[in-house]
Amino acid sequence: MGLATKFRQKLRTFMQRPGSTVSLAPFEALLPRIEELEEELKALSDDELKARALELGDRLTGAGETEDSEPEESPEYVDSLQRAQPVMIHDDDLVEICALGREAGRRALDERAFDTQLLGAMSMLAGTIVEMATGEGKTLAAAIAAFGYATRGARVQIMTVNDYLAHRDAEWMRPVYDLLGMTVGSVGEGSTHEERVAAYACDVTYASVSEAGFDFLRDQLVTSKDDEVMPGLATLILDEADFILIDEARVPLVLAGSVEELVSPAQKAAEIVAKMEKARDFIRVEGGRNVQLTEAGARLVEREWDGIDLYAQDNLDKLTAINLALHARVLVHRDVDYIVRDGQVQLVDSVRGRVAQRRRWPDGLQAAVEAKEGVHSTAEGEILATITVQGFVGLYPTVCGMTGTAVNVGDELREFYRLEVAVIPPNTPSIRNDDEDRVYATAEEKEDAIIAEVAEAHEQGRPVLIGTLDVAESERLARSLREAEIECVVLNAKNDAEEAAIIAEAGALGRVTVSTQMAGRGTDIRLGGRDERDRDEVVETGGLYVIGAGRHDSRRVDDQLRGRAGRQGDPGGSVFFVSPEDSLIVRNGEPFTANVAADGRMTGAEVDYSVSHAQKVSEGVHFEIHRNTWKYGVLVERQRQLLAAKRRELLNTDLAARWVLEADKERYDEIADAIGDEETEEAARSIALAHLDRAWADHLAMLSDVREGVHLRALGRQDPLDEYHRVAIPAFKELTEGIQTSTVETFAEAELTDPDWDTSAAGLPRPTATWTYMVHENPFGSEIERFVSAMARALLGKRS
Structure with a gap:
């Protein structure tokens, strides 16, 4: 079977398979028992409730452990393809975890967890990705799940998409954890070294996925064990799990160091x-x-x-x-x-x-x-260490999470992470009215129709949220609305600091909000505004009206926009306006015929099919690029793990000193007599670590160059991945073998006469400054991504 045929089969299979879900029946059977325990717990004082929670933890972690016992550190790397499901908690203990969590939430937040939130918590404790609709209380559900994992002696990290949400959720849930006898901390970009150490030492730590990843990378390059901040990786709960695991999966986290300044052309x-x-x-x-x-x-x-x-x-x-x-x-x-x-x-x-x-x-x-x-x-700067978001998540032996949109990527979650999806029904059924797409022949006619639709809703006082695809479009639509004498509030990347305040008022009577797709992440839109002052009047108008100014490349992003309306059974509506001139259709669609009205609106069976097909093609292309990147990343990640294990051995033992002793005992003893035994061992260690870090940085740069051009091998009927491995594997073997040799040679030649000797004196300077960043996706793709993308579009563009 040829390469193109295999490619076509994989992509078409992807386009046709829905993401499946796991059964909630075993957890639903426990809900009556949880409710029965509720009255008993209500009678306890706060101190008695905390004692009950701590007693449960002692029982689950086993007898004989002392008060100061540390949770056992996890191995640094767990292959996500071989990740075992979490050990299931006994039903009796699961009932008590949920009942304690519900009671703590009631007392601390005046929020009694719905049964659906408990189903979400239990599903996360079973190691799944939970899909819960907007406004259904994911934050409290995650806190109950975190409590459940922590009672079993595991440190828990709850990762979200930015520092603001990490800090907000940690402080919001802190009273709940306090009542349950748990410590909680958060990490942000501005956190000091001491604050990071303290936060990661807590039972539950909130952080953005990037900040936690950067801390992990920095720990890989420390020259003293005391400089590490993360005490091992155990349990990971992901907020906005689909965004982190799918949309961000290929993003490399980078630790860079200063290099000699060069004049840039x-x-x-x-x-x-x-x-x-x-x-x-x-x-x-x-x-x-x-x-x-x-x-x-x-x-x-x-x-x-x-x-x-x-x-x-x-x-x-x-x-x-x-x-x-x-x-x-x-x-x-x-x-x-x-x-x-x-x-x-x-x-x-x-x-x-x-x-x-x-x-x-x-x-x-x-x-x-x-x-x-x-x-x-x-x-x-020069890349000193790097890991993709997917690789970083793969380090955790236990992973679960939550999001509002997971089913559409169920197959990807299963293939790349061995994670299943559990769909939690809403506490109150949705009554939102989702209209069919309205397609217009030109972008100009589409925009005119949007303005007319907003004007009609605005005249009734109905709040409107318009979702746009980019900053320029949001500002252009806002100008058009103002020209039509419709006041609006704009939310985009230029004023994202005001996001929470703007979104909190998006449901106010008569409010029109124009926003990029960032709208609503982590913030509920309440009808009538933040204080729901005009709720009844807004309900009478039909609730929040969401208008999409175009279809996104992913159905999930469209679903997230729709989900801003109809929160917790509120009335609401949504509709998308589309044009064949939209970038999604231009890149992925096919010409089609349709009936065109005087206002430019297009109707007919061909119209809906073409829009849907273009979106599926786009998702298929992204899926294949993800799969392709993941295949290349597996080898690099395994090499990183092998080298990290060697680095830990050098950092925590006298291995480097033994290398030197075996090669030249006379030289080693001479240096030890001059500067001391401990100082000599430390000098050997510093030399070995410097050579290892230098070799890895060079190896990463070489692999980047090789990968950028290896796709050309496909033109000669060679498998690019096989060719990549043929280069990368021998190069890594040479790297590892060379570290010991280079360490011995440098030790023999260095002028080690001072106890405060530094490796820079031997031509091995460490970076004078380091910083972190994430590599943003190239807007027009790397060479290999353009190759994969072109091949996928050519194969999928034709109708089955």
Whole structure:
């Protein structure tokens, strides 16, 4: 079977399979018993309730443990494909966990957990991803699940999408944990080393997935055990699990270090490209996803750059800079892919419409865009350590989580993480009215129809939330609304700090809110406003009306927007406006025929099919890119784990000293006599760690270069992954064997005469500064991603 045939079968299978769910019946059977225990617990004092919770923990962790016993540290890495299901808790203990959690929530928050929240907590304790609708109380359900895991002696980390939610949820749930005898902490970007150590030592720690990942990476490069902050990884509960496990899965977390300052040609390239004319000096190719110089453009560059030969080998850096500057000018768009704020280029997350904190584009594109905008260039540095979000999550032996939209990615969760989905029914059935898509022939006619629809709802006083696909569209629609004398509030990446306040009032009488897809993450929209002052009047109008200004690449994101309305049985409605000129349809759709009315509205069976098909093609492409990236990442992650184990051995034992003693005992004894035994052992350790860290950084850079070009092997009927392995495996073997040899050689040659000797004296300087960032997805794709994407679209674009 050929490569194309296999590819087609995998993708079409993906498009046709719904995500399945697990049965809730075993947990539903326990609900009456939980309620029976409720009256007994209500009679206890706060101290008695805490004692009851601590007694349960002692029983579950086993007799004989002392008060100071530490939870057993987990192994650093657990292959997500071999992750065992959590040990099931006995029904009696599960009943008590939920009853205690419900009572603590009632006392601390004046919120008695619904049965559906208990079903969610029990499902998470069974190691599943829970789908719960907006406003159904996921935060309290997660706290009850965290209590259940912690009573079994495991430290629990609850990870969410940003620092704000991590801190908010930790403080919100703190009174609940206090009543249950549990300690809780949170970690944010501004946390000090001491604050991080204290937070991770708590029974339950809240953090963003990026911040926890960065702490993990920093711990991999410490030169003293005392500098570590994370005491092992045990249980992970994910908030917005689909976003973290699917949308963010391929994102590399990076720890970078300072390197020698180099003069970047980015600024000069940007100045030259700014003088170019389209068609004369450059053209767009590959369906508009790439750009290249014409012969006239190349001559222009050579003239402007002091008469150089642009294609000479020694001018490769200048050619690269020109190509990047062209991409920055033509393919990367301000207020769509990024914004400029506070003198910085800030990238926009295409899924959520929010500024992507501490993100930068790879391979020099970030510097090219900064030069284009004339802002200060930020350092990229040398990559010292990196791990993808998926790789980081794979380190945890126990993973579960919650989200409002999981079923649509059930197959991906199963394939990449061996996680199942449990769908929790809403406490109150939804009565939201979801209209069919309204499709218009042009983007202009679509926008006119949106304005008319908003005007009609606004006249009735009905609150409207308009979801847009990017910042530019949100601002354009807001201008059009104001021109129609409709006042509105705009929420996008430019004012994301005001998100909670804006969204909290989005359900107020007569309020019109225009927002990118960031709307509502972590904040409920209450009818009548934050204090529900006009609730009855808003209910009379039909509740919150959600209008989508276009279909997103993923159905989940559309479902999240819909979910802003109809919270907890509230009335509400939703509708999406679409045009064949939308980027989703342009990239993934096919030409179709339809009846077109005078206002441009298109109707007919072909219309709905074409929109749905384009979205499924887009999801299939992203799925295959995820699968492809994951296959390459498996090898790198295994190599990282092997090297991390060796590094821990060097850090915590005298292995490096033994290497040197075995090679040259006379030299070792000579140094020990001069500076002391402990200092000599420490010097050997420092040398070995420096060589290991240097070798790994070089290895990562080499693998990045190899992977970028290995897809070309497919043109010669070779499997790119096999070719990648043929390079990566021998290189790693050479790396590991070379560390001991290099350590011995450096120890023999170094002038070790001072107890305070530093490795920089032996030509092994450690970075003078380190920083962290996440590598943002290249807006026009890496070479290999463009290859996979083009192949997928070609195969899926034709109807079955």
